Amino acid sequence: MLVLRDLQKKYTRFRLGYLWTLLEPLGMSLVLWLVFSVLLGARALGLQPYLLFLSVAILPWWWFSTGIGAATRIWRRTGTQLRISTLPTQLWVLRAMLVSLVEFIFSLPVILLGVVLTGFLPSPWILLFPVAIVVQFFLMYGLSLLIASAAVVFPDVARLVRIVLRAMFYLSPVLYSVSNIPAGAQFLASFNPLVGVLGLYRVGWWPEEAATATGYGISLGLCLVIFVAGVLVFRKLEPRILKEV
Amino acid sequence: MSRVSIDPSLNAVVEFDNVTMRMPRRRRRRGSGRRQRLRRIAGEVRRDELQVLTDVSFSVQPGESVAVIGPKGPGRQALLRLAAGTLRPDEGTVRRSRRIVPMIEVARALQRMYTVRQNIYIVGGLLGMTREQVEDALPRIAEQAGVSNMLGRYMNAAPPSVRQKLAWSIAMSVEADAYAIDQTLVVGERSFRQQCWTHVDRLRENGATFILSSDSPKQFRRFCDRALYIVDGRLEADTTVPEALAAMRAARKEAREAGDSGSSEADEDGSP
Numbered sequence: 001m002l003v004l005r006d007l008q009k010k011y012t013r014f015r016l017g018y019l020w021t022l023l024e025p026l027g028m029s030l031v032l033w034l035v036f037s038v039l040l041g042a043r044a045l046g047l048q049p050y051l052l053f054l055s056v057a058i059l060p061w062w063w064f065s066t067g068i069g070a071a072t073r074i075w076r077r078t079g080t081q082l083r084i085s086t087l088p089t090q091l092w093v094l095r096a097m098l099v100s101l102v103e104f105i106f107s108l109p110v111i112l113l114g115v116v117l118t119g120f121l122p123s124p125w126i127l128l129f130p131v132a133i134v135v136q137f138f139l140m141y142g143l144s145l146l147i148a149s150a151a152v153v154f155p156d157v158a159r160l161v162r163i164v165l166r167a168m169f170y171l172s173p174v175l176y177s178v179s180n181i182p183a184g185a186q187f188l189a190s191f192n193p194l195v196g197v198l199g200l201y202r203v204g205w206w207p208e209e210a211a212t213a214t215g216y217g218i219s220l221g222l223c224l225v226i227f228v229a230g231v232l233v234f235r236k237l238e239p240r241i242l243k244e245v
Numbered sequence: 246m247s248r249v250s251i252d253p254s255l256n257a258v259v260e261f262d263n264v265t266m267r268m269p270r271r272r273r274r275r276g277s278g279r280r281q282r283l284r285r286i287a288g289e290v291r292r293d294e295l296q297v298l299t300d301v302s303f304s305v306q307p308g309e310s311v312a313v314i315g316p317k318g319p320g321r322q323a324l325l326r327l328a329a330g331t332l333r334p335d336e337g338t339v340r341r342s343r344r345i346v347p348m349i350e351v352a353r354a355l356q357r358m359y360t361v362r363q364n365i366y367i368v369g370g371l372l373g374m375t376r377e378q379v380e381d382a383l384p385r386i387a388e389q390a391g392v393s394n395m396l397g398r399y400m401n402a403a404p405p406s407v408r409q410k411l412a413w414s415i416a417m418s419v420e421a422d423a424y425a426i427d428q429t430l431v432v433g434e435r436s437f438r439q440q441c442w443t444h445v446d447r448l449r450e451n452g453a454t455f456i457l458s459s460d461s462p463k464q465f466r467r468f469c470d471r472a473l474y475i476v477d478g479r480l481e482a483d484t485t486v487p488e489a490l491a492a493m494r495a496a497r498k499e500a501r502e503a504g505d506s507g508s509s510e511a512d513e514d515g516s517p
Binding site: 080081082083084085086087088089238239242243244 | 248249268269326329330331332333335344347348349350351353354356367368371372373
């Protein structure tokens, strides 16, 4: 309850620029679309219409990177509050993730805009879209529990995560489609949980994205593993976190 | 919903059983901290920790007011936080039979980018008040802290003294029957402090339990009927307030005579 209220409080501050929640991913989609589609004319990249193809993945990516970024800073921001509260410690991480989830949901009209602009309607597979949100949320919660506990032991994790996130952007099928990945690397790519998640988002428009079913199996399974690992590691390190914060 | 375990079958309010606690050492300078980190990576220093409590056992009965007395150091605060459950012991166990409100560095929890009113809700909520309780107490809190006219302004508009007063006012309006209070909360001008202590007195009459830590012996004499004398993390004595204060004075005197102003001397003399 408290956390929900906290979230509202927090969000009133963010909403000063609610429009930015829309504009930021929209701008990013546009820039990438211009670079990769118009300037480079890379027709082989991704699926058509490319603008929509991009924005469907950019939004979840944006959510992922801001959420994980927030997880690295979580104790710096909430440390003093954590010291006086007796709420379960995980709730602080959960709260940060909920904030980023809300932001993501508020940014969804961008995709709607993309659909309207391109006139490319989804198939019934679009029902997997909310499933993707749920899966990604669990993935992010687990991952941020891991990162938040690691950040306590090694303060350098924050910087490392930033680099890894940058790399993940190119390693994940945001700009391109899974089918662009060379056959040999496809199996490896499925060990990136984001491959599965982003696939779930896109399958509503491009059913062919669901082609590598076993690959999705692996990467979605990994989401689950990360979630469980996050919960366990966090529980183990909780006394340490309370101490250091 | 709470991370703090409560054991209602316990008779005492809180019971420490052979508690040992190590806390990370505060890093003084950034440069040295970074060097420490490098050395830690290199494997030279595994952890930069300080043992702040060693094998401490005691229990606090309902209605008691216990003073935690000793030379300056991180041990006292750790003890209070352990009692309230916002820290977990490295060794030993801490059990408590009820919620203990942690009034420890509350002022630091006030967030700059929220308004004063939002802060009252957040901090009050963190300390365990419901929304309705905060609503009821809001005018009183604001008046006591002298922020009635700036509820809608941002926290960073308030000077530090007001922040401290606000924190204390919020904490005081939490209804509970056990409190762990750290010295830093005792702030503000004379009349304000007087108000706070009157409030503490009233709570005490209603049977509330207090664990206090402060640098000012005067408060202890007035409010506490028992003292835990802690030197370098060891529980030296579990006595009355005057005795503990006398022991502290004696230790300090001896230390001065030995030509040392630190508390390390005092420990050698005090330990059996």
